[in-house]
Structures are given as structure tokens and as C-alpha cells.
Amino acid sequence: MPLNIRQLEILELARQSGHVAVENLAAHFDVAVQTIRRDLSELADQGALDRAHGGAVMPSGVSNIGYDERRRMNEDAKGAIAQACAAAIPDNSSIIINIGTTTEAVARALLSHRNLTVVTNNMNVANILVANESCQVMVAGGALRRSDGGLVGDLTTEFMAQFKPDFAVIGVSALDADGDLLDFDLAEVRVSRAIVAQARRAFLVTDLSKLDRSAPLRIISLSELDTVFVDRPLPSELAQRCAEWGTRIVVADRPAP
Numbered sequence: 001m002p003l004n005i006r007q008l009e010i011l012e013l014a015r016q017s018g019h020v021a022v023e024n025l026a027a028h029f030d031v032a033v034q035t036i037r038r039d040l041s042e043l044a045d046q047g048a049l050d051r052a053h054g055g056a057v058m059p060s061g062v063s064n065i066g067y068d069e070r071r072r073m074n075e076d077a078k079g080a081i082a083q084a085c086a087a088a089i090p091d092n093s094s095i096i097i098n099i100g101t102t103t104e105a106v107a108r109a110l111l112s113h114r115n116l117t118v119v120t121n122n123m124n125v126a127n128i129l130v131a132n133e134s135c136q137v138m139v140a141g142g143a144l145r146r147s148d149g150g151l152v153g154d155l156t157t158e159f160m161a162q163f164k165p166d167f168a169v170i171g172v173s174a175l176d177a178d179g180d181l182l183d184f185d186l187a188e189v190r191v192s193r194a195i196v197a198q199a200r201r202a203f204l205v206t207d208l209s210k211l212d213r214s215a216p217l218r219i220i221s222l223s224e225l226d227t228v229f230v231d232r233p234l235p236s237e238l239a240q241r242c243a244e245w246g247t248r249i250v251v252a253d254r255p256a257p
Contacts, residue, residue, distance in 0.1 A: 077231035080252035099150035100171025123149035168199030182215035
């Protein structure tokens, strides 16, 4: 069945932000919420969107969304998260930063820091931070993924194991309701585990649209992290688990519209 003009625009809004809400769409198009629910059901039937509580999200499963598209998703939230994370990292620190669009935002937020040593398997992060002349950048070896500039594989994992940084900053493809971090690529999962294992303090940076996504591979649990930087409060049950685990949650201040 061909999509109507409103459904095409809904799909474009979902691509831009990663998710859409029924109430917001109804206000945006000035139609009844029942009309939007019907649109979302038809889009889901065609595999264009996945239904979620209160709205819909981009499809998830065994493959990730394209990197350029992910970079455009939730840009304001990622920027706020990145600023909060960078504020927790002092000058004269050593950091490992992994693959991801939110970790790229952290790299940009670190450009004014002084005397950092940064180890990364993310060519995009390296290219950002090389502009900071007081920052020493070390890039892991491994197989280069042209799709996102990431370096992965056994060589990358072995390289990361040589370091004991002050901080690890990692991103994630999906976040399960029980607190498990999820991803799509086993080679990347192994690198992320090595990064967290080596760091004195491990930070996760993620917007909570990741709770509406799924991926087949488990990285670690939030219980193994020191701090999680997010754009809005965690669901109450997951927040309670983090409190029991001793995992600190920092909700970034987003700029007023």
C-alpha cells in the first residue's frame, strides 16, 4: 500500500529523531490521535517503523541504522550529554573513547580541555581531537569499518588491553529495560568490554531513545559502570536498580528551546 503525504512526513520525522510520539504528531498535523495511531500501525505493518509505548521508533533488530542517519538523531540531546560528560573529565586525564555518534559529541566537547591523552578506535574521534594541540591522540589498529570509521577486531582489543586510563567513555546501540547494554557487532562488543575492564572509571553516554531499540548482543550491565550520562530520567525501576548497584545517573541539562 503506498504511503500518504502525512505518513511520509511522519517517517521523515522518525528518521530525524529516532522516535515519534502520538500526542506530538497529532498536534503537529492537527488531527485526532486515532488518526495518528492508524498511520503508525500502517507504517509498522510495512516494516517502516516499530510501534513503541506512546508512539513509534525506527526499526531495530539484527542490523543498525545507518551511521549518518544516527548522527542526525537527537542531536540536541547528544550535545547536552556530551557537555555533561566532558565536565566530569578534568584536564591532564587519560581517556579511552569508543565508536559512536554520542562519543563523537563528547570528543567535540573536550576540544577546550588541556593535556589529555586519548586512546580511541574511532577515526572520527581522532580527527576531531587532533585539532586540540595539547591533546595526544593514539589510534588503535584493527580492521577499519568504512561505514562508521570504527576499528574493530582482535588487534584492536589487544591494543586497548595495554592501557589503564583514568576514564572510559562508551556509547551503545540499545539499552535493555533490565540495564543491559546491547550492540550489533560481536567484534565491537569485545572491544567495548576491554575498554571498560581497563579503565579506572567507566562512563556511558546515551540518550534514552535507546530504551526503545533492541540489539542481539550483550556488552555489559549498567552495574559495571561508574556513571551514566542521559538526556532524561531513567524509568523508575531501572533507576532503582542503578541506585542499588551504585551506578551514578547524571541527567544532562538541555538548552531551552
